[in-house]
Amino acid sequence: MSAEPVRMRRVFFREAICRAVRETLDADPNAIVMGQDVGAFGGSYREFSGLFERFGPARVRDTPVAEAAMVGLGIGAAAAGLRPLVSITYMDFVLLALDPLVNYAAKARFKTGGQIRVPLVVKLTAGAKGQGVAHSQSFESWLMSVPGLRVVAPSNVANAYGLMRSALQADGPVVYVDHKRLFPTSGPLDDSAPEVPFGMATVSRPGRHATVIAHSYMVSVALAASGVLAATGIDCEVIDLRSLAPLDLATVCTSVSKTGALLTLEEGQVACGIGAEIACQVQARLGPVRVSRLGAVPAPVSSNSVLEAASLPDAARVAEAVRRLLRTPEIPPPHRG
Amino acid sequence: MLYKLVLPGPIDDLSEVRVLEWHGSTGTRFNPGDLVVELDTHKAVVEMRASSKTVLRRILVAAGEWQQVGEPLAILSDSADEPLPDRAENLAQSSVTYEMV
Numbered sequence: 553m554s555a556e557p558v559r560m561r562r563v564f565f566r567e568a569i570c571r572a573v574r575e576t577l578d579a580d581p582n583a584i585v586m587g588q589d590v591g592a593f594g595g596s597y598r599e600f601s602g603l604f605e606r607f608g609p610a611r612v613r614d615t616p617v618a619e620a621a622m623v624g625l626g627i628g629a630a631a632a633g634l635r636p637l638v639s640i641t642y643m644d645f646v647l648l649a650l651d652p653l654v655n656y657a658a659k660a661r662f663k664t665g666g667q668i669r670v671p672l673v674v675k676l677t678a679g680a681k682g683q684g685v686a687h688s689q690s691f692e693s694w695l696m697s698v699p700g701l702r703v704v705a706p707s708n709v710a711n712a713y714g715l716m717r718s719a720l721q722a723d724g725p726v727v728y729v730d731h732k733r734l735f736p737t738s739g740p741l742d743d744s745a746p747e748v749p750f751g752m753a754t755v756s757r758p759g760r761h762a763t764v765i766a767h768s769y770m771v772s773v774a775l776a777a778s779g780v781l782a783a784t785g786i787d788c789e790v791i792d793l794r795s796l797a798p799l800d801l802a803t804v805c806t807s808v809s810k811t812g813a814l815l816t817l818e819e820g821q822v823a824c825g826i827g828a829e830i831a832c833q834v835q836a837r838l839g840p841v842r843v844s845r846l847g848a849v850p851a852p853v854s855s856n857s858v859l860e861a862a863s864l865p866d867a868a869r870v871a872e873a874v875r876r877l878l879r880t881p882e883i884p885p886p887h888r889g
Numbered sequence: 890m891l892y893k894l895v896l897p898g899p900i901d902d903l904s905e906v907r908v909l910e911w912h913g914s915t916g917t918r919f920n921p922g923d924l925v926v927e928l929d930t931h932k933a934v935v936e937m938r939a940s941s942k943t944v945l946r947r948i949l950v951a952a953g954e955w956q957q958v959g960e961p962l963a964i965l966s967d968s969a970d971e972p973l974p975d976r977a978e979n980l981a982q983s984s985v986t987y988e989m990v
Contacts, residue, residue: 735931
């Protein structure tokens with residue numbers, strides 16, 4: 553054993569989430585965790601491993617398979633002064649809990665003139681990884697349009713930790729969306745790793761020729777595509793949104809002002825998607841720019857791995873979309889008097 | 890005979906593991922079924938158990954350190970006094986059972 557304290561540790565993705573939750577439960581006696589298999593089992597992805605043993609069944613509570621009730625209980629507990637994290641493993645099943653989430657959690661502060669706050673975190677796992685039509689979806693964009701909901705989506709260990717820490721300090725409901733394909737990953741996490749504030753994107757890779765915006769697992773797809781493109785002299789800037797509501801348009805616009813070309817990338821559907829929102833807002837601020845959107849094909853995600861892969865963006869499709877975008881004529885900056 | 894202890898791969902989604910705990914140290918003798926080492930993965934703890942009588946000769950990856958699946962974690966031998974090589978790469982792979990728990 554080394555006598556020096558370890559400052560930087562390499563941890564699995566699940567451990568970054570677990571550490572953020574553990575630190576919150578240590579510091580805040582009102583913080584609790586609820587969900588299917590969050591107790592002795594330690595979470596579907598073992599992202600709550602050790603919490604049941606440390607905090608006991610009153611604060612780390614297994615629930616029935618009843619998403620509407622889980623979120624409803626979370627809202628009531630939050631309104632009564634607790635700070636619940638409700639874990640719904642597959643994002644697909646938040647559909648069952650949309651009524652309490654949208655009509656109660658998101659609106660409580662508005663309906664009561666700020667007298668009732670709902671400091672609730674709903675953690676969902678999005679993304680396709682061989683589990684078929686009803687366990688593979690990514691519909692973060694649906695939730696972005698709900699006033700009063702904040703939506704965040706980490707792409708790596710450091711922001712999985714930092715966003716969860718921020719989510720568990722927020723004074724209103726937060727939807728925290730992680731991804732099945734991030735759980736096998738690992739990365740460095742400093743002992744004094746910072747919280748990640750909401751509404752702050754980050755530049756994951758600086759570049760000059762095109763801006764690719766992504767979030768969650770698609771950030772690594774964008775980075776892989778950038779590596780492919782770099783070999784052919786195309787230099788992409790990759791922006792990790794991290795926070796979808798609120799959006800950090802300033803960081804996106806700074807990048808697009810420099811590159812003049814924007815590819816939006818998401819695993820969910822393109823129609824009414826995150827890319828549509830960002831493309832519109834960027835052009836409202838900057839005027840016309842070259843823009844293209846890439847997302848899933850308009851079909852359910854198959855449990856057949858070949859069809860699943862065919863329906864989703866991958867590095868080759870992202871690289872081709874950037875090449876195609878850069879072949880379109882450049883739009884000169886608008887004249888402003 | 891000398892062996893290298895490896896977690897055999899490939900295992901879906903699993904490229905690297907972290908050593909959680911060694912259940913012995915240099916010179917520890919294991920009988921079939923004895924727990925030799927526990928490994929952390931992204932989703933589970935992997936228990937590696939001796940399949941035959943063996944002696945732990947050298948730990949190559951300490952607790953808390955990471956190793957690629959298929960790369961050696963330790964050197965084992967049938968008897969305690971066989972001279973150790975400098976490198977483990979060319980040794981035969983030890984026979985172990987492992988279980989995700």
